[in-house]
Amino acid sequence: MTRRDFRDPRLLLLSTALSLALLALVAPRASVKRASFDVLVVVDITGSMNTRDYSAAGRAIGRLGVRQDGGFRK
Numbered sequence: 001m002t003r004r005d006f007r008d009p010r011l012l013l014l015s016t017a018l019s020l021a022l023l024a025l026v027a028p029r030a031s032v033k034r035a036s037f038d039v040l041v042v043v044d045i046t047g048s049m050n051t052r053d054y055s056a057a058g059r060a061i062g063r064l065g066v067r068q069d070g071g072f073r074k
Contacts, residue, residue, distance in 0.1 A: 005011075045064060052060040 043064070048063075052062050054061050054063065054065075056065075
């Protein structure tokens with residue numbers, strides 16, 4: 001019959017982890033209020049967006065390409 005050693009580091013780590021997990025489940029939740037934003041971005045990817053009617057750096061570029069490159073900067 002083997003005797004268990006309660007000073008085994010693995011047992012100590014396991015019991016510490018279980019204790020902290022139990023504490024996290026029992027402890028009250030802290031509510032934090034901060035500014036948040038809801039953003040919805042819609043990009044049309046149909047064939048009309050591939051029309052090369054813009055130019056950038058002297059070359060023709062499609063509308064979707066303008067969006068992918070970051071758009072026009074003002």
